[in-house]
Amino acid sequence: xxxxxxxxxxxxxxxxxxxxxxxxxxxxxxxxxxxxxxxxxxxxxxxxxxxxxxxxxxxxxxxxxxxxxxxxxxxxxxxxxxxxxxxxxxxxxxxxxxxxxxxxxxxxxxxxxxxxxxxxxxxxxxxxxxxxxxxxxxxxxxxxxxxxxxxxxxxxxxxxxxxxxxxxxxxxxxxxxxxxxxxxxxxxxxxxxxxxxxxxxxxxxxxxxxxxxxxxxxxxxxxxxxxxxxxxxxxxxxxxxxxxxxxxxxxxxxxxxxxxxxxxxxxxxxxxxxxxxxxxxxxxxxxxxxxxx
Amino acid sequence: xxxxxxxxxxxxxxxxxxxxxxxxxxxxxxxxxxxxxxxxxxxxxxxxxxxxxxxxxxxxxxxxxxxxxxxxxxxxxxxxxxxxxxxxxxxxxxxxxxxxxxxxxxxxxxxxxxxxxxxxxxxxxxxxxxxxxxxxxxxxxxxxxxxxxxxxxxxxxxxxxxxxxxxxxxxxxxxxxxxxxxxxxxxxxxxxxxxxxxxxxxxxxxxxxxxxxxxxxxxxxxxxxxxxxxxxxxxxxxxxxxxxxxxxxxxxxxxxxxxxxxxxxxxxxxxx
Numbered sequence: 001x002x003x004x005x006x007x008x009x010x011x012x013x014x015x016x017x018x019x020x021x022x023x024x025x026x027x028x029x030x031x032x033x034x035x036x037x038x039x040x041x042x043x044x045x046x047x048x049x050x051x052x053x054x055x056x057x058x059x060x061x062x063x064x065x066x067x068x069x070x071x072x073x074x075x076x077x078x079x080x081x082x083x084x085x086x087x088x089x090x091x092x093x094x095x096x097x098x099x100x101x102x103x104x105x106x107x108x109x110x111x112x113x114x115x116x117x118x119x120x121x122x123x124x125x126x127x128x129x130x131x132x133x134x135x136x137x138x139x140x141x142x143x144x145x146x147x148x149x150x151x152x153x154x155x156x157x158x159x160x161x162x163x164x165x166x167x168x169x170x171x172x173x174x175x176x177x178x179x180x181x182x183x184x185x186x187x188x189x190x191x192x193x194x195x196x197x198x199x200x201x202x203x204x205x206x207x208x209x210x211x212x213x214x215x216x217x218x219x220x221x222x223x224x225x226x227x228x229x230x231x232x233x234x235x236x237x238x239x240x241x242x243x244x245x246x247x248x249x250x251x252x253x254x255x256x257x258x259x260x261x262x263x264x265x266x267x268x269x270x271x272x273x274x275x276x277x278x279x280x281x282x283x284x285x286x287x288x289x290x291x292x293x
Numbered sequence: 294x295x296x297x298x299x300x301x302x303x304x305x306x307x308x309x310x311x312x313x314x315x316x317x318x319x320x321x322x323x324x325x326x327x328x329x330x331x332x333x334x335x336x337x338x339x340x341x342x343x344x345x346x347x348x349x350x351x352x353x354x355x356x357x358x359x360x361x362x363x364x365x366x367x368x369x370x371x372x373x374x375x376x377x378x379x380x381x382x383x384x385x386x387x388x389x390x391x392x393x394x395x396x397x398x399x400x401x402x403x404x405x406x407x408x409x410x411x412x413x414x415x416x417x418x419x420x421x422x423x424x425x426x427x428x429x430x431x432x433x434x435x436x437x438x439x440x441x442x443x444x445x446x447x448x449x450x451x452x453x454x455x456x457x458x459x460x461x462x463x464x465x466x467x468x469x470x471x472x473x474x475x476x477x478x479x480x481x482x483x484x485x486x487x488x489x490x491x492x493x494x495x496x497x498x499x500x501x502x503x504x505x506x507x508x509x510x511x512x513x514x515x516x517x518x519x520x521x522x523x524x525x526x527x528x529x530x531x532x533x534x535x536x537x538x539x540x541x542x543x544x545x546x547x548x549x550x551x552x553x554x555x556x557x558x559x560x561x562x563x564x565x
């Protein structure tokens with residue numbers, strides 16, 4: 001009798017502590033999500049909206065800029081995320097060597113890009129990759145290229161610039177996760193592998209990668225979600241240009257809502273495409289990794 | 294043979310480190326140069342440092358106001374977010390039951406929601422608010438007070454909190470709130486420090502929502518001003534770099550002073 005009253009008391013405390021966060025997340029995430037879906041079924045300019053069913057969604061199939069922005073976003077995802085993950089893994093395995101000197105220095109240096117804001121480093125990269133900027137000067141001077149690369153004005157190189165920038169900013173971030181993971185691996189496993197004659201490469205693929213799988217999965221999912229929402233860099237380095245050659249879905253939604261004459265209904269429909277992509281890609285990644293969670 | 298392999302490691306790490314550090318050196322050098330020299334890629338420090346800083350603060354973009362706006366928003370967001378998230382992380386972990394576990398899992402789903410999908414409804418919502426509407430600091434603060442990530446972070450760390458102390462507190466006659474404020478908060482200092490760093494940084498650097506919510510010039514935050522300067526028709530790079538250095542200082546100082554908490558904050562989300 002007394003126990004159940006106590007439990008009731010605890011239950012009340014449990015709600016007391018959690019209610020503020022629940023209310024805020026419902027009001028500013030879940031409720032807007034429902035609103036966005038309702039808006040996506042309407043069309044019109046500004047706040048003068050009419051219900052049109054799924055017309056906005058069918059319009060997506062004929063929208064060239066939308067297709068371009070989805071293609072670009074997927075290119076960033078498919079090219080940049082694997083490069084960054086592999087590079088970060090590679091760096092952390094080297095840094096995990098206990099005989100390595102200056103370990104602390106290397107780790108701090110490689111992690112340092114994470115302290116910059118996305119806008120700040122984007123503007124720095126914009127100045128470095130200007131057509132007469134430092135990057136081109138350097139490459140011409142070491143005779144790697146004979147004429148300056150059009151980093152910003154060529155559709156191909158604009159995407160490369162974005163990919164280089166994101167890789168610079170986030171590799172160290174991912175590295176920290178792998179370093180932490182590596183510390184939990186018993187060094188004895190490597191000793192045993194060495195005795196069995198496994199080379200460094202074999203150790204990497206048969207010990208390191210399988211044991212780090214949960215962390216690799218986590219970072220891949222986080223990077224995927226981040227890349228699908230890519231906005232700050234594109235806005236501040238290339239502005240999505242030239243034309244729409246480097247634009248992303250997020251930037252297109254922003255342009256539709258706040259730059260062109262505002263079409264909230266259609267923009268909301270585009271935004272639901274990102275939601276669907278995130279859900280599908282995350283599910284695929286969990287499936288591929290064979291995680292039971 | 295082994296020596297060669299080691300040499301390769303050092304060369305590789307040195308190259309990666311140089312690439313990582315170089316843009317920082319670049320912004321420090323460039324803030325002392327005239328815009329023309331920055332565009333030409335000059336690596337020699339110039340003499341225009343004071344002129345750049347003077348231009349920055351006297352430009353009609355109101356850089357000093359934006360510093361104040363950013364600081365105000367970041368500090369208030371951090372305080373409120375820490376209170377709300379630590380309450381929730383504590384509540385979900387200490388008073389576990391099936392219903393709340395389910396609610397918690399639903400809240401976690403909000404981490405997958407892209408901000409791009411929220412910006413239109415949030416913009417419409419805040420445009421109808423009489424107080425705390427668009428163009429106020431509150432409009433930027435309110436949506437970022439409660440993030441599933443921070444709740445998750447506090448909950449993960451609460452798992453290692455010794456539960457016996459709670460019983461001891463109850464026997465001593467403390468009520469549930471007192472147990473939280475007098476026992477939990479003081480023991481979890483390093484968790485709070487890590488959470489404060491993550492929240493302060495993401496608020497200080499936030500770009501997309503302030504870009505939409507703060508349309509009037511006098512409310513703008515630092516990232517918005519830097520972005521505006523960078524995208525102007527003929528950007529004054531010397532001045533911009535001075536601005537970027539000032540904007541990066543707070544987070545860089547926090548990073549160097551509290552590197553351990555900084556990393557702990559990032560990792561807190563994966564362990565357990």
